[in-house]
Amino acid sequence: MRTKATRLQKLLLYPYGLWAILFIVVPLAFIAYYAFTDNSFAFTTENITRFFTATSSVTAEDGSVSEVHTYLLIFARSLKLAVVSTVICLLLGYPVAYIISRCNARLQSSLITIIMIPMWMNFLIRTYAWMTILQDTGILNSALTALGLSPLHIIGTESAVVIGMVYDYLPYMILPIYSVMAKLDVKLIEAARDLGCNGFSTLRRVIWPLSLPGVLSGVTMVLIPSVSTFYISQKLGSGKFFLIGDAIEGQYVANNLHFAAAIAFVMMIALLTAMALLRALADRKVSGRS
Amino acid sequence: MNKIIELKNITKSFDGEVVLNGINLDVYDNEFLTLLGPSGCGKTTMLRIIGGFAEADEGDVMFLGERINDVPPHKRNINTVFQRYALFPHLNVFDNVAFPLKEKKVPKAEIEQRVHEMLDLVALTGFDKRSVTTLSGGQQQRVAIARAIISKPRLLLLDEPLGALDLKLRKDMQVELKKLQKATGITFIFVTHDQEEALSMSDIIVIMSEGCIQQIGTPIDIYNEPTNAFVADFIGESNILDGVMLRDKLVSFSGQQFVCVDKGFEPNESVDVVVRPEDVDIVPYEKGMLRGVVTSVTFLGVHYEIIVDINGFKWMIQTTDFVDVDEQVGLSIDPDAIHIMKKSKYSGMFGDYSSFSNELDELSDAESESVEHED
Numbered sequence: 267m268r269t270k271a272t273r274l275q276k277l278l279l280y281p282y283g284l285w286a287i288l289f290i291v292v293p294l295a296f297i298a299y300y301a302f303t304d305n306s307f308a309f310t311t312e313n314i315t316r317f318f319t320a321t322s323s324v325t326a327e328d329g330s331v332s333e334v335h336t337y338l339l340i341f342a343r344s345l346k347l348a349v350v351s352t353v354i355c356l357l358l359g360y361p362v363a364y365i366i367s368r369c370n371a372r373l374q375s376s377l378i379t380i381i382m383i384p385m386w387m388n389f390l391i392r393t394y395a396w397m398t399i400l401q402d403t404g405i406l407n408s409a410l411t412a413l414g415l416s417p418l419h420i421i422g423t424e425s426a427v428v429i430g431m432v433y434d435y436l437p438y439m440i441l442p443i444y445s446v447m448a449k450l451d452v453k454l455i456e457a458a459r460d461l462g463c464n465g466f467s468t469l470r471r472v473i474w475p476l477s478l479p480g481v482l483s484g485v486t487m488v489l490i491p492s493v494s495t496f497y498i499s500q501k502l503g504s505g506k507f508f509l510i511g512d513a514i515e516g517q518y519v520a521n522n523l524h525f526a527a528a529i530a531f532v533m534m535i536a537l538l539t540a541m542a543l544l545r546a547l548a549d550r551k552v553s554g555r556s
Numbered sequence: 557m558n559k560i561i562e563l564k565n566i567t568k569s570f571d572g573e574v575v576l577n578g579i580n581l582d583v584y585d586n587e588f589l590t591l592l593g594p595s596g597c598g599k600t601t602m603l604r605i606i607g608g609f610a611e612a613d614e615g616d617v618m619f620l621g622e623r624i625n626d627v628p629p630h631k632r633n634i635n636t637v638f639q640r641y642a643l644f645p646h647l648n649v650f651d652n653v654a655f656p657l658k659e660k661k662v663p664k665a666e667i668e669q670r671v672h673e674m675l676d677l678v679a680l681t682g683f684d685k686r687s688v689t690t691l692s693g694g695q696q697q698r699v700a701i702a703r704a705i706i707s708k709p710r711l712l713l714l715d716e717p718l719g720a721l722d723l724k725l726r727k728d729m730q731v732e733l734k735k736l737q738k739a740t741g742i743t744f745i746f747v748t749h750d751q752e753e754a755l756s757m758s759d760i761i762v763i764m765s766e767g768c769i770q771q772i773g774t775p776i777d778i779y780n781e782p783t784n785a786f787v788a789d790f791i792g793e794s795n796i797l798d799g800v801m802l803r804d805k806l807v808s809f810s811g812q813q814f815v816c817v818d819k820g821f822e823p824n825e826s827v828d829v830v831v832r833p834e835d836v837d838i839v840p841y842e843k844g845m846l847r848g849v850v851t852s853v854t855f856l857g858v859h860y861e862i863i864v865d866i867n868g869f870k871w872m873i874q875t876t877d878f879v880d881v882d883e884q885v886g887l888s889i890d891p892d893a894i895h896i897m898k899k900s901k902y903s904g905m906f907g908d909y910s911s912f913s914n915e916l917d918e919l920s921d922a923e924s925e926s927v928e929h930e931d
Binding site: 451453454456457458459460461462463464467471472475476 | 703
């Protein structure tokens with residue numbers, strides 16, 4: 267009886283196992299392979315070195331020209347925008363997740379549906395929609411002008427890119443935090459109140475540490491796609507903010523497969539390291555052994 | 557003595573259903589008071605109103621003479637031991653117990669010292685660094701108690717704290733809780749549905765049913781002088797019969813007249829008569845004040861529990877004399893074993909052992925035995 271169940275379980279794992287090997291493990295291996303080979307597939311570290319050493323001259327707005335490390339600069343810029351977006355998503359999403367988790371069961375599922383509705387629409391369409399809103403003569407500025415306020419120049423700025431990322435990835439922040447919060451025992455909150463905590467103190471000492479696993483998943487699910495995004499920056503940033511995703515896409519389109527793979531590889535290692543550090547930090551806080 | 561808590565005419569309903577109906581209760585300093593009643597009687601709601609987790613619809617909650625209806629839980633000098641302990645899973649034993657002191661910004665050295673004193677008090681010395689999730693139920697219980705009394709509250713609320721423990725551990729914890737209460741001098745309000753627990757631990761028992769207080773008294777008072785059929789049935793075993801108070805100290809039931817010690821009723825007033833199973837003597841048939849047939853005998857170690865059918869009413873009797881099923885016996889009852897109660901809405905609902913569960917147990921035992929024989 268028991269062995270049968272285990273055998274069935276194993277059998278059920280095969281389809282996903284096969285999928286994971288074919289579409290996750292094999293491509294990753296290919297990226298690593300391409301990253302460390304040249305056009306004739308001989309081993310080389312040149313692609314990786316090029317990522318760290320390639321330079322180009324940049325003309326600043328005041329006309330001065332300076333020499334910069336091209337890809338390190340792009341990577342730093344990508345990371346900055348991604349971190350800003352992730353922090354904004356966390357600040358917006360955390361209270362929303364908490365409030366939803368404290369509603370009654372029926373209201374909870376309606377609210378979660380509302381949050382997920384934008385995800386039913388295609389990513390490209392959503393980005394185009396933001397273009398029409400944020401353009402200099404777009405919906406936002408028409409509204410501002412109609413109200414007698416001065417129009418804002420947003421499209422083509424970093425703010426526009428951040429707005430697009432926050433909009434696209436906010437649900438990925440809310441959902442994992444919500445699912446952890448929904449399981450939080452109300453008695454623990456009552457116990458904190460009972461033991462002298464006011465509302466803020468209860469949040470800081472009980473709710474926040476217990477929701478950290480959700481926060482961590484949320485941060486992972488927002489940070490990683492925002493670092494590697496390329497379409498949002500092209501459309502909402504008017505192509506002015508070349509991001510790491512754009513760099514990979516550009517090299518790929520230009521048929522520089524090996525260098526594209528090298529950029530992807532470095533980014534992957536950097537992100538994995540960052541996530542491992544975050545997780546270790548959170549684990550230490552959650553386990554209660556600090 | 558000082559009044560710690562006064563509840564004045566507390567009423568509370570949820571979704572139109574009345575859970576507490578005009579509760580008045582005084583709780584005094586250094587008292588171990590138990591709220592006892594079946595589930596749904598409102599005892600937990602009452603505790604939550606005192607703790608500040610629920611709001612009374614009407615009435616006042618007074619703490620040391622001050623109205624605290626609008627004071628939030630964290631500003632009340634009252635702590636709670638929750639039903640399933642509600643320990644913080646992200647903190648170790650030390651940090652759980654130190655939790656309230658850290659909130660008050662007590663100096664670190666003092667926290668250290670007080671937490672260790674507390675852990676010694678609840679017999680958890682050396683458990684500081686242990687994660688609370690690896691503790692047994694009894695140990696979690698002790699952590700919860702230590703955490704609740706470390707900031708020296710005037711009042712400790714305990715919401716069925718022993719409910720999740722097994723019988724042996726529960727008995728031990730009953731003794732320990734009682735000791736702890738005496739040692740700390742903190743007033744305890746203890747909620748339970750277990751009458752034995754209530755009798756053995758409490759200074760004062762408050763019996764509740766359907767959102768109303770039925771009786772307030774010491775365990776002995778409540779056992780010996782229940783005010784109505786509900787209390788008589790809920791606390792211990794009782795034979796409850798319809799009777800008529802003929803005059804002071806003379807009552808008639810089961811077609812016979814009995815001398816009793818109660819007085820102050822109207823002549824010929826209908827009353828409920830309570831006779832505890834251990835207060836009935838088995839005597840030879842012809843000498844009995846009441847006569848009947850034994851329908852069941854259960855051996856319980858210390859005594860036999862027998863059911864005697866007297867004119868269709870089944871009496872439960874606890875006796876050390878052996879009698880056989882179908883034997884005709886006489887019953888003898890002393891005047892002070894008869895307790896007279898006014899009629900209440902609970903009259904006629906309790907106190908007859910016709911559907912006594914031991915009889916059913918025997919039936920099912922017999923069945924399972926016969927099944928075994930078939931094999």
